Amino acid sequence: MQTTSTKQKILDEALTLFSEKGYANVYVSDIADKVGIKAPSLYKHYKSKQAIFNAIIEEMNNRFLEQAKALNITGNDAQADAAIYKEIGEEALVQLGQNLFAYFLHDDYVRRFRKMLTIEQFRDVELGRIYARQYVDDPLAYQGMMFGMMVAQGVLVTDNIPVMTIHFYAPIYMLLTICDREPQREAEAMKMLVEHIRKFNELYGRKY
Amino acid sequence: MQTTSTKQKILDEALTLFSEKGYANVYVSDIADKVGIKAPSLYKHYKSKQAIFNAIIEEMNNRFLEQAKALNITGNDAQADAAIYKEIGEEALVQLGQNLFAYFLHDDYVRRFRKMLTIEQFRDVELGRIYARQYVDDPLAYQGMMFGMMVAQGVLVTDNIPVMTIHFYAPIYMLLTICDREPQREAEAMKMLVEHIRKFNELYGRKY
Protein backbone atom coordinates (compact mmCIF):
# COMPACT_ATOMS: atom_id res chain seq x y z
CA MET A 1 0.00 0.00 0.00
CA GLN A 2 0.99 3.60 -0.60
CA THR A 3 1.06 4.47 3.10
CA THR A 4 3.84 2.08 4.02
CA SER A 5 5.80 3.04 0.97
CA THR A 6 5.76 6.76 1.80
CA LYS A 7 6.57 6.08 5.43
CA GLN A 8 9.59 4.04 4.36
CA LYS A 9 10.62 6.57 1.73
CA ILE A 10 10.70 9.27 4.41
CA LEU A 11 13.18 7.21 6.44
CA ASP A 12 15.26 6.52 3.37
CA GLU A 13 15.50 10.14 2.20
CA ALA A 14 15.99 11.42 5.74
CA LEU A 15 18.89 9.01 6.26
CA THR A 16 20.52 10.18 3.04
CA LEU A 17 20.23 13.82 4.08
CA PHE A 18 21.28 13.20 7.71
CA SER A 19 24.36 11.29 6.50
CA GLU A 20 25.42 14.18 4.28
CA LYS A 21 24.63 17.23 6.40
CA GLY A 22 23.85 16.02 9.91
CA TYR A 23 20.50 16.09 11.73
CA ALA A 24 20.51 19.79 12.57
CA ASN A 25 21.29 20.92 9.02
CA VAL A 26 18.43 18.97 7.51
CA TYR A 27 15.03 20.64 7.57
CA VAL A 28 11.74 18.83 7.58
CA SER A 29 10.95 20.59 4.30
CA ASP A 30 14.14 19.13 2.74
CA ILE A 31 13.00 15.62 3.58
CA ALA A 32 9.51 16.34 2.29
CA ASP A 33 10.94 17.74 -0.97
CA LYS A 34 12.94 14.56 -1.59
CA VAL A 35 9.92 12.40 -0.84
CA GLY A 36 7.84 14.54 -3.17
CA ILE A 37 5.31 15.81 -0.65
CA LYS A 38 4.87 18.98 1.39
CA ALA A 39 6.28 19.25 4.88
CA PRO A 40 2.95 19.17 6.73
CA SER A 41 2.01 15.87 5.03
CA LEU A 42 5.04 14.33 6.61
CA TYR A 43 3.49 14.77 10.04
CA LYS A 44 0.79 12.24 9.10
CA HIS A 45 3.55 9.62 9.08
CA TYR A 46 5.80 10.76 11.92
CA LYS A 47 4.90 13.01 14.80
CA SER A 48 8.14 15.00 14.69
CA LYS A 49 11.54 15.34 13.06
CA GLN A 50 13.07 13.61 16.07
CA ALA A 51 10.65 10.70 15.58
CA ILE A 52 12.03 10.20 12.07
CA PHE A 53 15.55 10.09 13.46
CA ASN A 54 14.49 7.64 16.17
CA ALA A 55 12.82 5.40 13.61
CA ILE A 56 16.06 5.26 11.61
CA ILE A 57 18.00 4.27 14.72
CA GLU A 58 15.42 1.64 15.57
CA GLU A 59 15.41 0.22 12.04
CA MET A 60 19.21 -0.06 12.09
CA ASN A 61 19.05 -1.67 15.50
CA ASN A 62 16.71 -4.34 14.13
CA ARG A 63 19.00 -4.99 11.19
CA PHE A 64 21.90 -5.16 13.58
CA LEU A 65 20.19 -7.71 15.81
CA GLU A 66 19.34 -9.91 12.84
CA GLN A 67 22.91 -9.69 11.67
CA ALA A 68 24.28 -10.52 15.11
CA LYS A 69 21.95 -13.49 15.29
CA ALA A 70 23.19 -14.72 11.90
CA LEU A 71 26.81 -14.28 12.95
CA ASN A 72 26.30 -16.08 16.23
CA ILE A 73 24.89 -19.13 14.51
CA THR A 74 28.07 -19.37 12.50
CA GLY A 75 30.24 -18.31 15.40
CA ASN A 76 28.90 -20.94 17.76
CA ASP A 77 29.10 -23.68 15.21
CA ALA A 78 32.71 -24.10 16.15
CA GLN A 79 33.21 -27.49 14.61
CA ALA A 80 32.10 -26.39 11.16
CA ASP A 81 34.08 -23.15 11.43
CA ALA A 82 37.22 -24.94 12.56
CA ALA A 83 37.13 -26.92 9.34
CA ILE A 84 36.81 -23.73 7.30
CA TYR A 85 39.63 -21.95 9.07
CA LYS A 86 41.96 -24.92 9.06
CA GLU A 87 42.73 -24.69 5.40
CA ILE A 88 42.52 -20.91 5.03
CA GLY A 89 45.30 -19.45 2.92
CA GLU A 90 46.38 -15.99 1.85
CA GLU A 91 43.82 -15.74 -0.91
CA ALA A 92 40.99 -16.71 1.43
CA LEU A 93 42.15 -14.10 3.93
CA VAL A 94 42.29 -11.44 1.21
CA GLN A 95 38.81 -12.47 0.15
CA LEU A 96 37.58 -12.24 3.74
CA GLY A 97 38.95 -8.73 4.15
CA GLN A 98 37.67 -7.55 0.78
CA ASN A 99 34.22 -8.92 1.50
CA LEU A 100 34.14 -7.25 4.89
CA PHE A 101 35.32 -3.99 3.36
CA ALA A 102 32.94 -4.14 0.43
CA TYR A 103 29.98 -4.87 2.69
CA PHE A 104 30.73 -1.99 5.03
CA LEU A 105 31.45 0.37 2.15
CA HIS A 106 28.94 -0.56 -0.53
CA ASP A 107 25.86 -1.56 1.43
CA ASP A 108 24.12 1.74 0.99
CA TYR A 109 22.15 1.56 4.20
CA VAL A 110 25.21 0.61 6.25
CA ARG A 111 27.28 3.37 4.66
CA ARG A 112 24.75 6.15 5.21
CA PHE A 113 24.02 5.05 8.74
CA ARG A 114 27.73 5.02 9.58
CA LYS A 115 28.23 8.50 8.16
CA MET A 116 25.26 9.78 10.13
CA LEU A 117 26.61 8.30 13.35
CA THR A 118 30.04 9.73 12.60
CA ILE A 119 28.45 13.18 12.61
CA GLU A 120 26.21 12.63 15.62
CA GLN A 121 28.43 10.48 17.87
CA PHE A 122 29.57 13.30 20.19
CA ARG A 123 26.17 14.94 20.63
CA ASP A 124 24.52 12.09 22.48
CA VAL A 125 26.20 9.45 24.62
CA GLU A 126 23.83 6.76 23.41
CA LEU A 127 24.69 7.48 19.75
CA GLY A 128 28.36 7.32 20.67
CA ARG A 129 27.80 3.90 22.21
CA ILE A 130 26.05 2.65 19.10
CA TYR A 131 28.94 3.88 16.95
CA ALA A 132 31.52 2.24 19.20
CA ARG A 133 29.65 -1.05 19.27
CA GLN A 134 28.89 -1.13 15.56
CA TYR A 135 32.20 -0.07 14.05
CA VAL A 136 34.78 -0.85 16.71
CA ASP A 137 33.89 -3.30 19.45
CA ASP A 138 31.71 -5.78 17.59
CA PRO A 139 33.98 -6.14 14.55
CA LEU A 140 36.95 -6.60 16.89
CA ALA A 141 35.06 -9.16 18.98
CA TYR A 142 33.89 -11.12 15.97
CA GLN A 143 37.22 -11.09 14.20
CA GLY A 144 39.02 -11.82 17.45
CA MET A 145 36.92 -14.95 17.85
CA MET A 146 37.64 -15.96 14.27
CA PHE A 147 41.36 -15.34 14.61
CA GLY A 148 41.30 -17.25 17.89
CA MET A 149 40.12 -20.31 15.99
CA MET A 150 42.74 -19.78 13.32
CA VAL A 151 45.46 -19.55 15.94
CA ALA A 152 44.11 -22.71 17.57
CA GLN A 153 44.31 -24.39 14.15
CA GLY A 154 47.87 -23.18 13.72
CA VAL A 155 46.99 -21.19 10.59
CA LEU A 156 48.04 -17.94 12.26
CA VAL A 157 50.68 -17.55 14.93
CA THR A 158 50.68 -14.99 17.76
CA ASP A 159 50.89 -14.67 21.51
CA ASN A 160 48.51 -11.69 21.51
CA ILE A 161 45.24 -12.20 19.69
CA PRO A 162 43.69 -8.81 20.59
CA VAL A 163 46.66 -6.94 19.12
CA MET A 164 46.69 -9.19 16.06
CA THR A 165 42.99 -8.44 15.61
CA ILE A 166 43.64 -4.71 15.79
CA HIS A 167 46.47 -5.11 13.31
CA PHE A 168 43.96 -6.68 10.94
CA TYR A 169 41.00 -4.40 11.54
CA ALA A 170 42.43 -0.93 12.25
CA PRO A 171 43.74 -0.47 8.68
CA ILE A 172 40.36 -1.59 7.35
CA TYR A 173 38.63 0.89 9.64
CA MET A 174 40.92 3.73 8.59
CA LEU A 175 40.53 2.99 4.88
CA LEU A 176 36.76 2.92 5.40
CA THR A 177 36.75 6.40 6.97
CA ILE A 178 38.84 7.63 4.03
CA CYS A 179 36.32 6.29 1.52
CA ASP A 180 33.36 7.69 3.46
CA ARG A 181 34.91 11.14 3.23
CA GLU A 182 36.46 10.86 -0.24
CA PRO A 183 34.76 8.18 -2.35
CA GLN A 184 37.10 8.93 -5.25
CA ARG A 185 39.91 7.34 -3.23
CA GLU A 186 38.20 3.97 -3.20
CA ALA A 187 40.51 2.36 -5.78
CA GLU A 188 43.56 3.54 -3.85
CA ALA A 189 42.03 2.22 -0.63
CA MET A 190 41.18 -1.13 -2.17
CA LYS A 191 44.77 -1.51 -3.36
CA MET A 192 46.11 -0.71 0.10
CA LEU A 193 43.60 -3.11 1.62
CA VAL A 194 44.88 -6.03 -0.44
CA GLU A 195 48.51 -5.15 0.23
CA HIS A 196 47.70 -4.81 3.92
CA ILE A 197 46.13 -8.25 4.14
CA ARG A 198 48.90 -9.94 2.15
CA LYS A 199 51.47 -8.42 4.47
CA PHE A 200 49.36 -9.29 7.52
CA ASN A 201 49.33 -12.89 6.35
CA GLU A 202 53.07 -12.80 5.75
CA LEU A 203 53.69 -11.43 9.24
CA TYR A 204 51.26 -13.61 11.19
CA GLY A 205 50.89 -16.67 8.95
CA ARG A 206 52.36 -20.05 9.83
CA LYS A 207 56.00 -20.23 8.77
CA TYR A 208 56.67 -23.36 6.78
CA MET B 1 44.43 44.30 26.35
CA GLN B 2 40.86 43.29 27.05
CA THR B 3 39.83 43.38 23.38
CA THR B 4 42.26 40.73 22.23
CA SER B 5 41.45 38.61 25.23
CA THR B 6 37.71 38.59 24.59
CA LYS B 7 38.20 38.00 20.89
CA GLN B 8 40.39 34.99 21.69
CA LYS B 9 38.04 33.73 24.38
CA ILE B 10 35.21 33.71 21.85
CA LEU B 11 37.23 31.43 19.56
CA ASP B 12 38.14 29.20 22.47
CA GLU B 13 34.60 28.77 23.81
CA ALA B 14 33.16 28.43 20.32
CA LEU B 15 35.63 25.67 19.51
CA THR B 16 34.69 23.82 22.69
CA LEU B 17 31.00 24.01 21.85
CA PHE B 18 31.44 23.20 18.16
CA SER B 19 33.51 20.13 19.08
CA GLU B 20 30.77 18.85 21.38
CA LYS B 21 27.60 19.65 19.46
CA GLY B 22 28.60 20.67 15.96
CA TYR B 23 28.32 24.08 14.34
CA ALA B 24 24.58 24.01 13.67
CA ASN B 25 23.66 23.01 17.23
CA VAL B 26 25.58 25.85 18.80
CA TYR B 27 23.80 29.19 19.02
CA VAL B 28 25.53 32.53 19.13
CA SER B 29 23.95 33.07 22.51
CA ASP B 30 25.56 29.85 23.81
CA ILE B 31 28.98 31.14 22.86
CA ALA B 32 28.24 34.55 24.38
CA ASP B 33 27.06 32.90 27.62
CA LYS B 34 30.31 30.97 27.95
CA VAL B 35 32.33 34.10 27.28
CA GLY B 36 30.26 35.99 29.83
CA ILE B 37 28.77 38.60 27.52
CA LYS B 38 25.49 39.05 25.68
CA ALA B 39 25.09 37.79 22.13
CA PRO B 40 24.96 41.21 20.46
CA SER B 41 28.30 42.17 22.04
CA LEU B 42 29.87 39.30 20.22
CA TYR B 43 29.21 41.01 16.92
CA LYS B 44 31.67 43.75 17.86
CA HIS B 45 34.40 41.08 17.61
CA TYR B 46 33.17 38.95 14.70
CA LYS B 47 30.77 39.93 11.99
CA SER B 48 28.88 36.62 12.02
CA LYS B 49 28.73 33.13 13.47
CA GLN B 50 30.34 31.83 10.30
CA ALA B 51 33.19 34.33 10.77
CA ILE B 52 33.92 32.76 14.17
CA PHE B 53 34.07 29.34 12.57
CA ASN B 54 36.34 30.63 9.81
CA ALA B 55 38.64 32.24 12.35
CA ILE B 56 39.00 28.90 14.14
CA ILE B 57 39.88 27.16 10.88
CA GLU B 58 42.37 29.90 10.05
CA GLU B 59 43.97 29.74 13.48
CA MET B 60 44.39 25.98 13.21
CA ASN B 61 45.80 26.39 9.74
CA ASN B 62 48.45 28.76 11.09
CA ARG B 63 49.35 26.33 13.86
CA PHE B 64 49.50 23.57 11.30
CA LEU B 65 51.85 25.52 9.04
CA GLU B 66 54.19 26.28 11.93
CA GLN B 67 54.15 22.64 12.91
CA ALA B 68 54.83 21.49 9.35
CA LYS B 69 57.72 23.95 9.14
CA ALA B 70 59.18 22.59 12.37
CA LEU B 71 58.82 19.00 11.16
CA ASN B 72 60.41 19.76 7.81
CA ILE B 73 63.49 21.20 9.44
CA THR B 74 63.97 17.93 11.28
CA GLY B 75 62.81 15.85 8.32
CA ASN B 76 65.28 17.41 5.89
CA ASP B 77 68.18 17.20 8.26
CA ALA B 78 68.69 13.64 7.12
CA GLN B 79 72.18 13.19 8.47
CA ALA B 80 71.18 14.06 12.03
CA ASP B 81 68.02 11.98 11.78
CA ALA B 82 69.83 9.00 10.40
CA ALA B 83 72.00 8.98 13.50
CA ILE B 84 68.91 9.07 15.72
CA TYR B 85 67.11 6.28 13.89
CA LYS B 86 70.17 4.07 13.58
CA GLU B 87 70.16 3.11 17.22
CA ILE B 88 66.42 3.16 17.80
CA GLY B 89 65.17 0.21 19.80
CA GLU B 90 61.81 -1.06 20.98
CA GLU B 91 61.64 1.35 23.91
CA ALA B 92 62.36 4.34 21.68
CA LEU B 93 59.66 3.21 19.26
CA VAL B 94 57.17 2.82 22.11
CA GLN B 95 58.14 6.27 23.31
CA LEU B 96 57.66 7.69 19.83
CA GLY B 97 54.18 6.22 19.54
CA GLN B 98 53.16 7.27 23.03
CA ASN B 99 54.35 10.80 22.41
CA LEU B 100 52.48 11.02 19.13
CA PHE B 101 49.36 9.63 20.77
CA ALA B 102 49.59 11.85 23.83
CA TYR B 103 50.08 14.95 21.70
CA PHE B 104 47.10 14.20 19.48
CA LEU B 105 44.93 13.23 22.43
CA HIS B 106 45.92 15.63 25.19
CA ASP B 107 46.69 18.86 23.37
CA ASP B 108 43.36 20.44 24.08
CA TYR B 109 43.29 22.57 20.98
CA VAL B 110 44.23 19.68 18.72
CA ARG B 111 41.65 17.41 20.33
CA ARG B 112 38.74 19.85 20.10
CA PHE B 113 39.62 20.82 16.55
CA ARG B 114 39.75 17.17 15.49
CA LYS B 115 36.36 16.46 17.05
CA MET B 116 34.88 19.49 15.33
CA LEU B 117 36.22 18.37 11.96
CA THR B 118 34.96 14.84 12.60
CA ILE B 119 31.47 16.31 12.85
CA GLU B 120 31.76 18.72 9.94
CA GLN B 121 33.87 16.71 7.48
CA PHE B 122 30.99 15.59 5.23
CA ARG B 123 29.20 18.95 5.08
CA ASP B 124 31.89 20.78 3.18
CA VAL B 125 34.47 19.32 0.81
CA GLU B 126 37.13 21.74 2.02
CA LEU B 127 36.64 20.65 5.65
CA GLY B 128 36.87 17.04 4.52
CA ARG B 129 40.19 17.83 2.83
CA ILE B 130 41.53 19.44 5.99
CA TYR B 131 40.54 16.40 8.02
CA ALA B 132 42.14 14.01 5.54
CA ARG B 133 45.35 16.00 5.41
CA GLN B 134 45.61 16.57 9.14
CA TYR B 135 44.73 13.14 10.53
CA VAL B 136 45.49 10.75 7.69
CA ASP B 137 47.73 11.87 4.88
CA ASP B 138 50.24 14.04 6.72
CA PRO B 139 50.84 11.61 9.60
CA LEU B 140 51.28 8.81 7.06
CA ALA B 141 53.64 10.91 4.94
CA TYR B 142 55.73 11.99 7.92
CA GLN B 143 55.92 8.56 9.48
CA GLY B 144 56.53 6.98 6.09
CA MET B 145 59.55 9.23 5.66
CA MET B 146 60.78 8.34 9.12
CA PHE B 147 60.28 4.62 8.61
CA GLY B 148 62.00 4.93 5.22
CA MET B 149 65.10 6.13 7.03
CA MET B 150 64.83 3.35 9.56
CA VAL B 151 64.56 0.75 6.81
CA ALA B 152 67.56 2.33 5.09
CA GLN B 153 69.43 1.98 8.38
CA GLY B 154 68.37 -1.63 8.70
CA VAL B 155 66.55 -1.00 11.97
CA LEU B 156 63.25 -2.07 10.42
CA VAL B 157 62.79 -4.58 7.62
CA THR B 158 60.08 -4.53 4.95
CA ASP B 159 59.55 -4.51 1.20
CA ASN B 160 56.49 -2.27 1.51
CA ILE B 161 57.00 0.92 3.49
CA PRO B 162 53.50 2.38 2.87
CA VAL B 163 51.83 -0.74 4.27
CA MET B 164 54.24 -0.85 7.19
CA THR B 165 53.39 2.79 7.90
CA ILE B 166 49.67 2.00 7.87
CA HIS B 167 50.32 -0.94 10.17
CA PHE B 168 51.92 1.50 12.59
CA TYR B 169 49.52 4.40 12.28
CA ALA B 170 46.07 2.87 11.69
CA PRO B 171 45.85 1.35 15.19
CA ILE B 172 46.92 4.70 16.65
CA TYR B 173 44.26 6.46 14.59
CA MET B 174 41.57 4.01 15.66
CA LEU B 175 42.50 4.23 19.35
CA LEU B 176 42.40 8.01 19.03
CA THR B 177 38.85 7.98 17.66
CA ILE B 178 37.86 5.69 20.53
CA CYS B 179 39.24 8.12 23.11
CA ASP B 180 37.62 11.12 21.41
CA ARG B 181 34.26 9.42 21.76
CA GLU B 182 34.80 7.71 25.12
CA PRO B 183 37.53 9.40 27.16
CA GLN B 184 37.03 6.87 29.96
CA ARG B 185 38.59 4.25 27.70
CA GLU B 186 41.90 6.08 27.58
CA ALA B 187 43.73 3.71 29.94
CA GLU B 188 42.56 0.70 27.92
CA ALA B 189 43.61 2.45 24.71
CA MET B 190 47.04 3.35 26.11
CA LYS B 191 47.61 -0.27 27.09
CA MET B 192 46.66 -1.46 23.60
CA LEU B 193 48.88 1.22 22.11
CA VAL B 194 51.95 -0.04 23.92
CA GLU B 195 51.17 -3.68 23.10
CA HIS B 196 50.59 -2.70 19.49
CA ILE B 197 53.95 -0.98 19.17
CA ARG B 198 55.85 -3.78 20.89
CA LYS B 199 54.30 -6.30 18.52
CA PHE B 200 54.92 -3.99 15.56
CA ASN B 201 58.57 -3.86 16.53
CA GLU B 202 58.65 -7.63 16.92
CA LEU B 203 57.11 -8.13 13.49
CA TYR B 204 59.09 -5.51 11.57
CA GLY B 205 62.26 -5.16 13.65
CA ARG B 206 65.64 -6.45 12.50
CA LYS B 207 65.97 -10.13 13.35
CA TYR B 208 69.26 -10.80 15.15
Place this chain on the structure above:
DNA sequence: GTCTATAAGAAGATAGAC
Protein backbone atom coordinates in the same frame (compact mmCIF):
# COMPACT_ATOMS: atom_id res chain seq x y z
C1' DG C 1 32.80 47.20 24.14
C1' DT C 2 28.71 46.02 26.49
C1' DC C 3 24.06 46.50 27.07
C1' DT C 4 18.56 46.34 25.97
C1' DA C 5 15.27 46.30 22.53
C1' DT C 6 13.95 44.63 18.36
C1' DA C 7 13.91 43.45 13.57
C1' DA C 8 13.96 39.76 10.07
C1' DG C 9 13.63 35.39 8.81
C1' DA C 10 13.91 30.49 9.34
C1' DA C 11 12.14 26.13 10.93
C1' DG C 12 9.08 22.92 13.39
C1' DA C 13 4.57 21.95 13.93
C1' DT C 14 -0.77 22.39 13.78
C1' DA C 15 -5.58 23.41 11.73
C1' DG C 16 -8.69 22.34 8.72
C1' DA C 17 -10.23 21.92 3.67
C1' DC C 18 -10.22 18.45 0.13
Place this chain on the structure above:
DNA sequence: GTCTATCTTCTTATAGAC
Protein backbone atom coordinates in the same frame (compact mmCIF):
# COMPACT_ATOMS: atom_id res chain seq x y z
C1' DG D 1 -2.91 11.37 2.91
C1' DT D 2 -1.94 15.65 0.83
C1' DC D 3 -2.60 20.30 0.51
C1' DT D 4 -2.58 25.70 1.85
C1' DA D 5 -2.55 28.80 5.44
C1' DT D 6 -0.91 29.91 9.71
C1' DC D 7 1.07 29.82 14.41
C1' DT D 8 4.91 29.74 17.51
C1' DT D 9 9.32 29.66 18.72
C1' DC D 10 13.93 30.04 17.98
C1' DT D 11 18.05 32.18 16.04
C1' DT D 12 20.88 35.39 13.76
C1' DA D 13 21.80 39.88 13.39
C1' DT D 14 21.18 45.13 13.79
C1' DA D 15 20.08 49.74 16.11
C1' DG D 16 21.22 52.75 19.21
C1' DA D 17 21.91 54.15 24.31
C1' DC D 18 25.60 54.09 27.75
